[in-house]
Amino acid sequence: MQLTKRDVVETAATLLDDYGLADLTMRRLARELDVSPGALYWHFANKQELLGAVADRVLDGVQAAVGVVDVCIRLRNALLSHTDGAELVSASFAAGQSEVMKQVLAALAAAAADTGLDAAHAQLAARTVVYYVLGFTVDEQSRLQWDAAGADLPDEQSVLADDADARFRFGLGVLVNGIRGAASSATASKSVV
Amino acid sequence: MQLTKRDVVETAATLLDDYGLADLTMRRLARELDVSPGALYWHFANKQELLGAVADRVLDGVQAAVGVVDVCIRLRNALLSHTDGAELVSASFAAGQSEVMKQVLAALAAAAADTGLDAAHAQLAARTVVYYVLGFTVDEQSRLQWDAAGADLPDEQSVLADDADARFRFGLGVLVNGIRGAASSATASKSVV
DNA sequence: ACCTGAACACCGTTCAAGT
DNA sequence: ACCTGAACACCGTTCAAGT
Numbered sequence: 332m333q334l335t336k337r338d339v340v341e342t343a344a345t346l347l348d349d350y351g352l353a354d355l356t357m358r359r360l361a362r363e364l365d366v367s368p369g370a371l372y373w374h375f376a377n378k379q380e381l382l383g384a385v386a387d388r389v390l391d392g393v394q395a396a397v398g399v400v401d402v403c404i405r406l407r408n409a410l411l412s413h414t415d416g417a418e419l420v421s422a423s424f425a426a427g428q429s430e431v432m433k434q435v436l437a438a439l440a441a442a443a444a445d446t447g448l449d450a451a452h453a454q455l456a457a458r459t460v461v462y463y464v465l466g467f468t469v470d471e472q473s474r475l476q477w478d479a480a481g482a483d484l485p486d487e488q489s490v491l492a493d494d495a496d497a498r499f500r501f502g503l504g505v506l507v508n509g510i511r512g513a514a515s516s517a518t519a520s521k522s523v524v
Numbered sequence: 525m526q527l528t529k530r531d532v533v534e535t536a537a538t539l540l541d542d543y544g545l546a547d548l549t550m551r552r553l554a555r556e557l558d559v560s561p562g563a564l565y566w567h568f569a570n571k572q573e574l575l576g577a578v579a580d581r582v583l584d585g586v587q588a589a590v591g592v593v594d595v596c597i598r599l600r601n602a603l604l605s606h607t608d609g610a611e612l613v614s615a616s617f618a619a620g621q622s623e624v625m626k627q628v629l630a631a632l633a634a635a636a637a638d639t640g641l642d643a644a645h646a647q648l649a650a651r652t653v654v655y656y657v658l659g660f661t662v663d664e665q666s667r668l669q670w671d672a673a674g675a676d677l678p679d680e681q682s683v684l685a686d687d688a689d690a691r692f693r694f695g696l697g698v699l700v701n702g703i704r705g706a707a708s709s710a711t712a713s714k715s716v717v
Numbered sequence: 718a719c720c721t722g723a724a725c726a727c728c729g730t731t732c733a734a735g736t
Numbered sequence: 737a738c739c740t741g742a743a744c745a746c747c748g749t750t751c752a753a754g755t
Contacts, residue, residue, distance in 0.1 A: 333719075357748060367721050369750075374719095378748065425662060452694060459695040462659025463652055469618060470651070501645060501706070502652040509702025513694070526738075550729060560740050562731075567738095571729065721754075728747060735740075 334366055336374050336384070343385045344413070352415035357381075383428025386420045389413050390431040399442045399510075402435060403464050403503055410468045414476070417468040424465065436461060447514040456510045463502055471495055527559055529567050529577065536578045537606070545608035550574075576621025579613045582606050583624040592635045592703075595628060596657050596696055603661045607669070610661040617658065629654060640707040649703045656695055664688055 342363050346355050357378055361368040375381040393409050396402040410417040423429040439457035440450070448456060535556050539548050550571055554561040568574040586602050589595040603610040616622040632650035633643070641649060 356746085358746080367723095368748080369722080370720050372749070425666065455691055455694050456698060458660070458663070459656055459698055462663075463655050466655025466659055467651070470655075473618065498648055501648050505649060505652055505702035505706050506698065507702070508705040509698035509700070512701040512705065513698050549727085551727080560742095561729080562741080563739050565730070719755085721752105723751095723753105725750080726748095729745095731744080732742095733740105734742105736738085 334364065334370060334374065339364065339371060339374055339381065340384045340388050343381065344388050347385060347416075347419065348414050350414075352419055355382075355385075379423075379426050379428055382419060383423045383426065383430075386423035386429045387431045389416050389420060390429065390435075394431050394434045394438070397438065397442070399439055399460060399507055400503060402438055402442070403460065404499075406435060406464050407468050407499060410465075411472060411475075415472070417465065417472045421465045421469050424461070432461070443510055443514075446511055448510070452513065456513070460503075460506055460510075463506055467499055467502060471499075527557065527563060527567065532557065532564060532567055532574065533577045533581050536574065537581050540578060540609075540612065541607050543607075545612055548575075548578075572616075572619050572621055575612060576616045576619065576623075579616035579622045580624045582609050582613060583622065583628075587624050587627045587631070590631065590635070592632055592653060592700055593696060595631055595635070596653065597692075599628060599657050600661050600692060603658075604665060604668075608665070610658065610665045614658045614662050617654070625654070636703055636707075639704055641703070645706065649706070653696075653699055653703075656699055660692055660695060664692075 339360070343355060343360055346360060346363060357371055358368050361371055364370075371381065375384070389412075390406070390409050393402070393405045396405045410420055413419075420429060420432065424432040436454075436457050439460050440453045443453035443456040443460075444450060532553070536548060536553055539553060539556060550564055551561050553574075554564055557563075564574065568577070582605075583599070583602050586595070586598045589598045603613055606612075613622060613625065617625040629647075629650050632653050633646045636646035636649040636653075637643060
């Protein structure tokens with residue numbers, strides 16, 4: 332049977348979930364698909380492009396969200412539901428290889444614009460939110476995966492300490508609040524002019 | 525002459541500046557130092573640890589800053605002044621290998637606590653700020669380096685579009701503002717109780 | 718059009734053995 | 737204590753040649 336892009340991405344996602352990003356290599360993927368390593372390069376220009384496609388598979392469903400908080404929560408959930416999902420998407424976003432992350436950015440910018448920011452500032456606000464979600468979740472997931480294969484967790488020091496959801500929402504709240512503040516001060520200076 | 529940690533880190537930093545992070549390999553570094561690759565493993569447990577030491581060299585001077593805005597501006601400047609500095613520090617921070625980034629985190633948390641947040645929330649606020657600075661600067665630096673070896677920049681669309689400093693300060697303002705908001709609402713709810 | 722085979726030019730890490 | 741030499745087990749990518 333002919334190798335399709337879909338097959339490749341599907342198998343790559345399985346490999347990712349079972350063995351993690353470090354073991355998701357072109358050679359290992361080719362072996363799993365019973366093709367030669369070179370075959371993958373007929374379907375994808377390079378590894379980055381392939382990883383971008385896998386990232387977009389991980390992010391499936393996220394683009395349907397609207398509103399800053401909704402988008403961010405769905406994004407984080409998607410990242411956490413695959414081994415090394417946050418790291419993969421973070422790298423693909425940085426490399427400009429994730430179409431879904433571009434849509435996410437646009438959705439966040441639209442939401443920010445709704446609060447009264449002009450397009451340029453709304454873009455900046457959107458990126459700031461994305462940096463937060465990716466940074467937070469990469470961090471969270473590495474800790475989760477580290478002490479998943481480890482000792483029993485030490486006794487919680489505070490409710491906040493192990494309620495990752497609450498921690499996530501706090502930072503998100505800081506951002507949403509800050510954006511509202513920036514929007515209203517922009518409106519204020521406009522109304523003065 | 526005996527190989528010292530300092531020599532290794534110094535040469536690594538030169539390699540980083542001249543050829544970038546992708547070409548900063550243990551083998552290449554050993555070649556540059558005229559030692560066998562194995563020699564590096566007597567001084568450093570692994571590549572991550574060595575990169576952490578290089579990251580801390582890049583961050584030299586940043587720990588002296590006080591106040592959120594001051595710390596962030598110095599941090600960004602340090603990252604921008606070395607090839608792939610942002611990516612290196614970002615990775616080392618995520619891996620928990622940068623002592624200076626731990627100090628930066630502590631300094632930011634202290635500044636956040638000064639606004640009236642309790643210790644746990646101040647920590648979260650500090651991390652949020654770090655995610656922003658690293659995310660923003662990784663992005664900025666990859667664009668800078670991409671079109672450094674490229675075409676002349678297209679004509680600027682707006683003042684904001686190519687004033688990276690202003691863009692950086694905007695996001696920083698959003699965060700500082702959001703943190704102030706979180707602090708004052710915490711104080712308010714306390715005074716109600 | 719799609720894939721194989723084989724090569725090219727590398728990696729990080731380990732470890733017996735040397736000095 | 738500090739380092740070499742050599743090995744182990746891999747990488748991503750290219751490309752003539754096959755079907």
